[in-house]
Amino acid sequence: xxxxxxxxxxxxxxxxxxxxxxxxxxxxxxxxxxxxxxxxxxxxxxxxxxxxxxxxxxxxxxxxxxxxxxxxxxxxxxxxxxxxxxxxxxxxxxxxxxxxxxxxxxxxxxxxxxxxxxxxxxxxxxxxxxxxxxxxxxxxxxxxxxxxxxxxxxxxxxxxxxxxxxxxxxxxxxxxxxxxxxxxxxxxxxxxxxxxxxxxxxxxxxxxxxxxxxxxxxxxxxxxxxxxxxxxxxxxxxxxxxxxxxxxxxxxxxxxxxxxxxxxxxxxxxxxxxxxxxxxxxxxxxxxxxxxxxxxxxxxxxxxxxxxxxxxxxxxxxxxxxxxxxxxxxxxxxxxxxxxxxxxxxxxxxxxxxxxxxxxxxxxxxxxxxxxxxxxxxxxxxxxxxxxxxxxx
Amino acid sequence: xxxxxxxxxxxxxxxxxxxxxxxxxxxxxxxxxxxxxxxxxxxxxxxxxxxxxxxxxxxxxxxxxxxxxxxxxxxxxxxxxxxxxxxxxxxxxxxxxxxxxxxxxxxxxxxxxxxxxxxxxxxxxxxxxxxxxxxxxxxxxxxxxxxxxxxxxxxxxxxxxxxxxxxxxxxxxxxxxxxxxxxxxxxxxxxxxxxxxxxxxxxxxxxxxxxxxxxxxxxxxxxxxxxxxxxxxxxxxxxxxxxxxxxxxxxxxxxxxxxxxxxxxxxxxxxxxxxxxxxxxxxxxxxxxxxxxxxxxxxxxxxxxxxxxxxxxxxxxxxxxxxxxxxxxxxxxxxxxxxxxxxxxxxxxxxxxxxxxxxxxxxxxxxxxxxxxxxxxxxxxx
Numbered sequence: 001x002x003x004x005x006x007x008x009x010x011x012x013x014x015x016x017x018x019x020x021x022x023x024x025x026x027x028x029x030x031x032x033x034x035x036x037x038x039x040x041x042x043x044x045x046x047x048x049x050x051x052x053x054x055x056x057x058x059x060x061x062x063x064x065x066x067x068x069x070x071x072x073x074x075x076x077x078x079x080x081x082x083x084x085x086x087x088x089x090x091x092x093x094x095x096x097x098x099x100x101x102x103x104x105x106x107x108x109x110x111x112x113x114x115x116x117x118x119x120x121x122x123x124x125x126x127x128x129x130x131x132x133x134x135x136x137x138x139x140x141x142x143x144x145x146x147x148x149x150x151x152x153x154x155x156x157x158x159x160x161x162x163x164x165x166x167x168x169x170x171x172x173x174x175x176x177x178x179x180x181x182x183x184x185x186x187x188x189x190x191x192x193x194x195x196x197x198x199x200x201x202x203x204x205x206x207x208x209x210x211x212x213x214x215x216x217x218x219x220x221x222x223x224x225x226x227x228x229x230x231x232x233x234x235x236x237x238x239x240x241x242x243x244x245x246x247x248x249x250x251x252x253x254x255x256x257x258x259x260x261x262x263x264x265x266x267x268x269x270x271x272x273x274x275x276x277x278x279x280x281x282x283x284x285x286x287x288x289x290x291x292x293x294x295x296x297x298x299x300x301x302x303x304x305x306x307x308x309x310x311x312x313x314x315x316x317x318x319x320x321x322x323x324x325x326x327x328x329x330x331x332x333x334x335x336x337x338x339x340x341x342x343x344x345x346x347x348x349x350x351x352x353x354x355x356x357x358x359x360x361x362x363x364x365x366x367x368x369x370x371x372x373x374x375x376x377x378x379x380x381x382x383x384x385x386x387x388x389x390x391x392x393x
Numbered sequence: 394x395x396x397x398x399x400x401x402x403x404x405x406x407x408x409x410x411x412x413x414x415x416x417x418x419x420x421x422x423x424x425x426x427x428x429x430x431x432x433x434x435x436x437x438x439x440x441x442x443x444x445x446x447x448x449x450x451x452x453x454x455x456x457x458x459x460x461x462x463x464x465x466x467x468x469x470x471x472x473x474x475x476x477x478x479x480x481x482x483x484x485x486x487x488x489x490x491x492x493x494x495x496x497x498x499x500x501x502x503x504x505x506x507x508x509x510x511x512x513x514x515x516x517x518x519x520x521x522x523x524x525x526x527x528x529x530x531x532x533x534x535x536x537x538x539x540x541x542x543x544x545x546x547x548x549x550x551x552x553x554x555x556x557x558x559x560x561x562x563x564x565x566x567x568x569x570x571x572x573x574x575x576x577x578x579x580x581x582x583x584x585x586x587x588x589x590x591x592x593x594x595x596x597x598x599x600x601x602x603x604x605x606x607x608x609x610x611x612x613x614x615x616x617x618x619x620x621x622x623x624x625x626x627x628x629x630x631x632x633x634x635x636x637x638x639x640x641x642x643x644x645x646x647x648x649x650x651x652x653x654x655x656x657x658x659x660x661x662x663x664x665x666x667x668x669x670x671x672x673x674x675x676x677x678x679x680x681x682x683x684x685x686x687x688x689x690x691x692x693x694x695x696x697x698x699x700x701x702x703x704x705x706x707x708x709x710x711x712x713x714x715x716x717x718x719x720x721x722x723x724x725x726x727x728x729x730x731x732x733x734x735x736x737x738x739x740x741x742x743x744x745x746x747x748x749x750x751x752x753x754x755x756x757x758x759x760x761x762x763x764x765x766x767x768x769x770x771x772x773x774x775x
Binding site for chain 1: 668677680684686692694695714715764766
């Protein structure tokens with residue numbers, strides 16, 4: 001048993017770390033570190049820096065710009081990015097739309113979309129959830145009717161993250177409502193956000209931020225060539241994607257960075273004249289989070305080692321990483337807010353006063369991160385998946 | 394990076410598992426527990442025969458020169474089967490003290506006999522007031538003409554009555570709680586002035602309280618440097634804790650397997666109770682606890698010999714925190730999900746509950762290690 005990386009992997013880690021140090025713009029790093037909202041320009045700026053380097057889509061096939069890294073190298077790269085506080089990559093484009101096109105798309109679709117995704121020319125969002133279809137995704141109602149070489153789409157999507165930045169949306173729609181099994185009759189469509197009939201309405205979350213939206217479709221005409229895979233086979237595509245979505249949800253590198261920041265914060269803020277870090281009640285809670293994170297890092301590496309050995313994609317076990325990873329992320333935000341104590345009450349300046357304290361970002365961050373156990377398949381759904389697929393219950 | 398067991402490690406674990414399946418059924422174990430000694434000489438001889446007693450010791454003494462990782466899978470199997478023989482005490486604790494602290498002569502005299510199953514040891518350290526503080530030693534050893542004279546009391550000495558030789562800590566200088574001044578002595582269990590009161594533990598092992606009344610030992614009974622034993626004791630506590638984490642992982646795995654089986658077979662309201670989501674989600678949490686505990690047991694076994702100082706303390710305490718929490722979580726849930734049956738002597742799950750409960754507070758409970766982790770973390774990053 002050997003828990004350390006081999007010489008090549010260590011060299012790779014150092015290469016990535018060194019490159020990030022000199023290529024991640026300081027203002028982007030600071031924004032990420034201090035939990036400030038990232039603009040579309042911020043996201044795309046980082047996307048293009050990585051694209052220029054050739055590292056923006058490591059898991060794509062080499063011919064489309066992939067890096068041909070091993071699973072371990074990909075993991076190292078992600079953790080180093082998290083640790084260095086890079087902006088997130090646009091997962092809807094790179095990690096969701098692209099893998100679907102690569103697996104199910106026609107040559108024409110690949111040629112049309114993949115290079116633009118790679119270069120950051122198209123920004124994608126995901127049209128899955130509907131007001132009545134959250135965890136129970138297969139109950140979705142948005143309708144697509146075929147007419148004269150088009151699908152005419154009518155309905156509503158919700159929780160559409162970054163739809164207000166998006167050029168395109170990939171959608172699950174119902175093309176046949178007569179099927180007995182709800183999973184049948186669903187299709188996967190690519191829709192240009194500029195098409196007439198699409199309305200995007202912001203949803204403001206409790207931290208005051210604008211990340212998600214409602215998207216309304218009112219007789220939106222989508223060319224039939226924008227269908228991915230066969231008509232009525234959208235559920236197969238969606239299931240394929242869900243595994244992808246859960247990959248990398250452990251976010252070990254980012255949590256390590258945030259935990260270090262939490263310790264700094266707790267060393268700085270005092271209780272009875274002593275750092276709150278040395279308060280046993282606070283410290284015990286922090287330590288338990290740190291221990292869970294240490295354990296999760298090893299658990300993640302163990303899964304990786306299994307994947308490497310078997311050459312198979314991850315199974316239902318990945319759900320465990322999502323559950324633990326998001327619980328840890330949430331616990332850190334809570335402890336950060338508590339470390340700041342009464343100072344965490346400050347939120348936003350009323351007028352133009354100078355007001356940019358890190359502590360003012362902590363309560364909003366805490367509020368915002370409640371989403372982590374809800375999105376990408378709520379943690380309850382993840383438990384269902386493990387119960388069913390791993391335990392046979 | 395490689396989490397696979399080596400062929401040798403796999404072979405050892407497999408042969409032990411096979412032996413236990415044939416010769417150490419739950420019923421057979423119950424008879425051993427009920428016997429006068431509370432352990433089986435036959436099993437002990439079989440462990441010696443399989444080479445299990447020699448895994449971590451030097452080849453020159455008849456061992457395999459292995460490390461904590463080599464012991465890990467063996468300890469997991471011991472945990473699955475709730476082995477009551479004093480394996481951990483001899484190989485992980487007392488034997489380790491001899492191997493790391495003993496003189497050439499002591500190692501030559503004791504280790505080959507231990508490895509062959511001919512001599513057993515126990516470690517008498519804990520006292521009534523010491524709790525988990527390894528520096529808290531009140532027993533005293535005074536220089537005499539021919540060696541030392543010991544006076545004091547020890548509590549909860551695991552497997553003392555099964556031992557031929559006791560390794561006893563006593564203070565040759567300083568006050569209770571001082572880091573220096575602690576010494577270790579090898580004492581025959583039957584020596585004059587040694588009184589044992591043996592009892593059963595809740596997890597069906599044997600332990601004893603120990604009185605040392607004017608016990609006279611020769612100078613060469615001293616193990617390690619006079620007054621310098623704390624380092625040795627801390628080393629062995631960390632080493633033995635890493636192994637205990639592995640044993641716990643085996644116990645937790647058994648508790649999970651048997652609970653999952655029960656969820657699938659026990660029917661209520663006309664359906665298996667495993668169809669209830671309230672139980673499914675709790676079962677999943679138990680599996681996650683197991684995986685996280687197993688990860689920390691791996692980390693502990695790899696690091697306990699590779700790392701030193703504050704880093705070693707930090708990792709071992711982290712592992713014990715996670716494992717103790719997982720022991721408590723899984724043991725409690727496994728009994729709860731078995732309902733009334735989980736409460737009974739009849740089911741192995743209640744025995745596993747007891748063992749996991751005691752592992753959680755051997756060489757420090759979660760609270761002790763939370764405190765130690767914080768101190769080690771500050772020292773490691775300073």
